Amino acid sequence: MDRKRLIIFLACLSLWGAVILWRLADLQLLSGDQYANDVLKALQIEIEETPRRGMIYDREGRILAMSLTVPSICAYPPFIKDADDVASRLAPLLKERPENIRKSILSPRQFVWLARQVSPSTGDAIFRMKLRGVGIRYEYKRIYPHGLLAGKVLGTVGVDHHGLGGLEYAWDKQLSGVPGRRILLKDARRNDIDLNMLVTAPIEGRDLHTSIDAVIQHLAEKEAILAAGNTGCIDISITVMDPSNGEILAHALAPPTDPSTPATYTTNGHPDWLAKGVYEPGSTLKPMVASFAFEEHRVDPLELINGENGVFEYKGKRIRDHEPYGLITFEDALIHSSNVVFAKVGMRLTPERFYRRLQELGFGDRTGIDLPGEERGLFPRYEDWRENTPAYMALGQELAVTNAQLIQAYSALARDGSSVVPHFNRELAPIQRRIMDADHVARLKMILVEVTKRGTGMNAALAWAPVAGKTGTAQKPIPGQGYVLGKYVSSFIGWFPVEEPKYLILVMLNEPRGRFYGGDVAAPIFHRLADAICIRGEIHET
Amino acid sequence: MIPLYLRPVDNVYLRRERDTRVIPFLIASLLVLLPAILLLLLLVHWQNEIYKIGYELSVLEHNRAKLENRKLSLLAEKEHLSAPARLDQLAMERGLVPPEPEQVVIPSGP
DSSP states (O other): OOHHHHHHHHHHHHHHHHHHHHHHIIIIIIIIHHHHHHHHHHHHHEEOOOOOOEEOOOOOOSSEEEEEEEEEEEGGGGGGGHHHHHHHHHHHHHHHHHHHHHHHHTTTSSOOEESSSSSSSHHHHHHHTTTTTTTEEEEEEEEEETTTTHHHHHOEOOOSOOOOEEHHHHHHHHHHOOEEEEEEEEEOOOOEEEEEEEEEEEOOOOOEEEOOOHHHHHHHHHHHHHHHHHHOEEEEEEEEEEEETEEEEEEEEESSTTTTTTHHHHHHOOOSSSSSOBBOGGGGGGGHHHHHHHHHHOOOOOOOOEEEEEEETTEEEEEEEESOOSSSEHHHHHHHOHHHHHHHHHHHHHHHHHHHHHTTTTTTOOOOSTTTTOOOOOOOGGGGTTTTTTHHHHTTOOOOBOOHHHHHHHHHHTTEEEOOBBBBBSSSSOEEESSSSSHHHHHHHHHHHHOOOOOOOGGOOOSSSSOOEEEEEEEEEETEEEEEEEEEEEEEEEEEESSOOOEEEEEEEESSSOOOOOOHHHHHHHHHHHHHHHHHHHHHHO | OOOOOGGGGOOTTTOOOOOTTHHEEEEEEHHHHHHHHHHHHHHHHHHHHHHHHHHHHHHHHHHHHHHHHHHHHHHHHHHHOOOOOHHHHHHHTTTOOOOOGGGGOOOOOO
C-alpha cells in the first residue's frame, strides 16, 4: 500500500515537474522570442534620428543659416497621474495656459508634444522637476545669425527641419542629409535612457556655399528699405550679379522677410521678384530690340527717325513719349528712351524672327536659377501675335518677365554677347550661351554708357567710373482694366566697370508713389549702391 | 562542537588515509574546470568592461554633442555680433558715416 502511494506521489511530482519544464521550455525556447519582443516593445522605442542640417555660407564664409539642438517638451499621457498638477507646474515655464497643457495631457494618445524648440534654460528647468510622464527630446532648430539679412532668398524651414522656401527649399535634399534610426530605452517613469543604440547612423546634411556677399547684401537691403520708405512703393527688389560667372552677390527685397518664423515667411505675400513675380519690362527691353534691329540691318545707329513730337498714332492707339522729339538718331532714341521711334523700329522687324530672338534671349522660359517655383513669365505664342504686337513688344509691353530673365539677358550685353544663368550655389558651373553678336554688343555698350551720361539714366552715373545701363518705366496692366494710370513698375539695370564688368545691378520698384520714372526713382538707388559697393570693394581688395 | 571530519577516531580498525586512486581524477577535473572557470570569470569581466566602456563612451558622446552644440552656439553668437547690419547700426549710433568715394585713398604699393 505504501509503495503504491509512493508511486502515485512520485508520478504526480514527475507530472508537476514535467509541466514546469514544459512551461520553461515554452517561455525560453518556443515563445521566448515573442515574449522578449513584447518586453522590448514596452521598454524601448525606435525613433528617427534627424541629421544635422547643412549650414548655408556666404561667399566669404560667413554663416547665414545653421542648426542647433534645442529641447522640446513632450508627454506620455498614460503615465501622468495628476494632470492638473503637471499642467500648473509647466504652464509658467512654457508660457502657456494650464488648461491648454491639461487638454494635451488628457489626450488619449500615447505621446504628445507640449512645446517644440524651447530655450535650453526652460528645458533644464523642466528636466530638474522630474515630472512623471513628461519627457525632453532634443531637436534641431534653424538659426539665422544675421537676422533678416537675405531672408527671402535663404527661405525657411518647418518644424520637421525641411525647407519651405528659398534656398532652404531649393537645396533641401543636399542640406537635409539622410535620417537614421535610434533605439531609446524607457524606464518605469517613461524617461528616456539613451544608450546610444543607433540602428542606422544619420548622414549629416551637406553645407551650401552661396555666392551671396553678406556686406553687399546688407548695403542693398539698406538702400531697399530706405527707398521703400521714400517712394512708398509696394515692394522693391535690388539684385546684384557678377556677370562674369552669373553668381548673385545680393538680392534685397523690401519689405524684408524673417526667415526664422515660417508662419510669416509663407504668408508674406510679396514675391521674390527674381524667380517669382512678373512684370512688363518696359524700356529695359529696348537694348535687346536694338540688337535685333542691328542684326537684321533694319536700322543704323545714326539713322534719323521722326519722333513725331512725342505722339504717334498706330492702329488706333496712341504711343507717347515722355518728352517730344522731332528727328532723332536711333542711338539718341535709345539714350532718351523714345517709345515712338522704337515702335517704328519694332514694326520694321520680321515678326517671326523677332519672336524667335526674344525666345533665344530666354523670355518665356525658365532661366534655371536655383530658387524654387521659377515662373516662365508671360510671352505670347507667335500664333497669338497681333499685327501691332512687334511695335508694342519693342516698347517692352505685351510680355512679362521675371528679374532673373532680365538680368540673364543683360548679362549678354555686359559680357560681349554670351548670357550666363544667374545662380546662388557657388558649386554650380556657370552656364553660358552666346545669344548676341559681339560687334553689335560693343556698339550697344557705348550707347548705354551715354544713357547714364546724358540720357534717362543720368542719376545712375558714377563720378569715378562710366556706367552702362537703361531705365524702364512700365505701366501696370490690371486684369479687366488694362493699363491703369498711376500704377507703374520703375526700374534701372546697369553694370560697371563697363569693360570687364564685375557688378550688374537691377533695381525695380513696384508702384512708387509720386515720382515714378525709372530714371528718377530707380537710377539714384543704383548710384548710391554702386558707390557703396565700390568703396567697400576697393578697401576689401586692398 | 568539533566537526565530524576532525573528530578523533577511536576505532582501532579504522584508519584515516588518502584515497590515492581518485587523485588523478581530481587533478584532471581541476585542470579541466579551472580554465573553464577562469574563462567564465574573464568573460564576465570583459562583459562588465564592455558595458563600462559603453557607458563611458555614451557619456563622452553626449558631452561631445553638448560641446559641439556649444561651439555652434558661440559661432552663431559671433556671426550675430559681427553681422554687417549690426556693425552698421553701432557705427551710426557713434556718429560714423560711410565715406564718399573721393574720400577713400587707397595706398599704392609697398
